[in-house]
Amino acid sequence: MPSDSKPVAFQRVLIKLSGESLMGEQEYGTDPDRVAAVAAAIRGVHELGVQVAIVVGAGNIYRGMAGAAAGMDRATADYMGMLATVLNALPLQDALEKLGIQTRVQSALDITEVAEPYIRRRAERHLEKHRVVIFAAGTGNPFFTTDTAAALRAAEVHCDAILMAKNGVEGVYTADPRTDPDARLIDEITHMAAIEQRLRVMDSTALTLCMENRLPIHVFNMDDERNIVRIVSGERIGTLVRTPA
Numbered sequence: 001m002p003s004d005s006k007p008v009a010f011q012r013v014l015i016k017l018s019g020e021s022l023m024g025e026q027e028y029g030t031d032p033d034r035v036a037a038v039a040a041a042i043r044g045v046h047e048l049g050v051q052v053a054i055v056v057g058a059g060n061i062y063r064g065m066a067g068a069a070a071g072m073d074r075a076t077a078d079y080m081g082m083l084a085t086v087l088n089a090l091p092l093q094d095a096l097e098k099l100g101i102q103t104r105v106q107s108a109l110d111i112t113e114v115a116e117p118y119i120r121r122r123a124e125r126h127l128e129k130h131r132v133v134i135f136a137a138g139t140g141n142p143f144f145t146t147d148t149a150a151a152l153r154a155a156e157v158h159c160d161a162i163l164m165a166k167n168g169v170e171g172v173y174t175a176d177p178r179t180d181p182d183a184r185l186i187d188e189i190t191h192m193a194a195i196e197q198r199l200r201v202m203d204s205t206a207l208t209l210c211m212e213n214r215l216p217i218h219v220f221n222m223d224d225e226r227n228i229v230r231i232v233s234g235e236r237i238g239t240l241v242r243t244p245a
Contacts, residue, residue: 009234010160012051012127015042016150019060019088020167021222028060030091039095041225042132046101050232051127053157054134055150056092058084078142082109085146089136090114102131108140108149120156127157147206155213162215163231164201165222171238172201172219188240191217201241216242 021038024031046052061084066077089105096103104126107115115136116122126133138149154162168178172194175183186199191211194201201207201219210217220227220238227237 008048008050008232010050010232012159013161013163014053014150014154014159015163017056017165019057021165022088023060035091035095037225039099041228043099043101044229045232052132055146055153056085056088057146058088061087075142082137086136089134093134096132104131105134105136108137124157145203147202151206151209154215162217164217164219166219167222170221172199186239191241191243194241211243214243
């Protein structure tokens with residue numbers, strides 16, 4: 001049951017997980033231990049009474065852009081990427097339910113045998129009943145990333161914030177910290193500044209959608225699973241991207 005013993009900063013959040021966050025030390029695919037650790041972190045948020053939606057990527061299985069670069073038709077490659085997100089959503093759902101958390105997968109593509117179709121009002125009802133909802137198959141359209149899907153779904157179901165989980169970095173930097181030793185962590189930045197500076201927060205379509213809907217984005221390091229609970233408890237972790245009122 002949700003607990004009200006600890007104050008929280010949000011009532012409803014969308015967590016954007018990369019496919020790589022489920023990969024662990026493997027070269028590709030999902031690592032059961034890593035999936036279980038991510039599920040446990042999400043349980044920590046859920047137990048605070050926060051309503052949780054999730055969008056998961058598919059970089060651990062397939063990237064549509066990579067397929068297109070290899071000569072495949074871009075739309076075909078993107079549909080393959082959408083299907084790969086379903087392959088990530090199902091083990092995450094299984095891991096959450098093993099922890100006693102009711103979870104629903106809603107797919108933007110019609111795969112009725114394994115997932116509900118995405119219906120906004122149904123998704124909101126699940127969240128109100130404190131079920132975790134995993135949005136799979138992106139937006140259901142090619143040429144849009146799972147970042148854009150996260151921004152779209154968060155706006156549609158009226159989330160208070162997007163929690164953008166990154167791997168191996170603490171937030172948004174002025175440059176790539178893996179190649180530039182002078183790169184520094186940015187504590188806070190506006191959506192527009194992130195777009196203008198071409199910072200690697202989300203793609204520009206997703207950032208614009210968040211800006212227009214005044215959706216704050218908390219970018220943090222998922223390597224420390226406790227960071228999710230810290231953010232929903234009001235701590236400033238990583239980088240905050242927002243447009244002041």
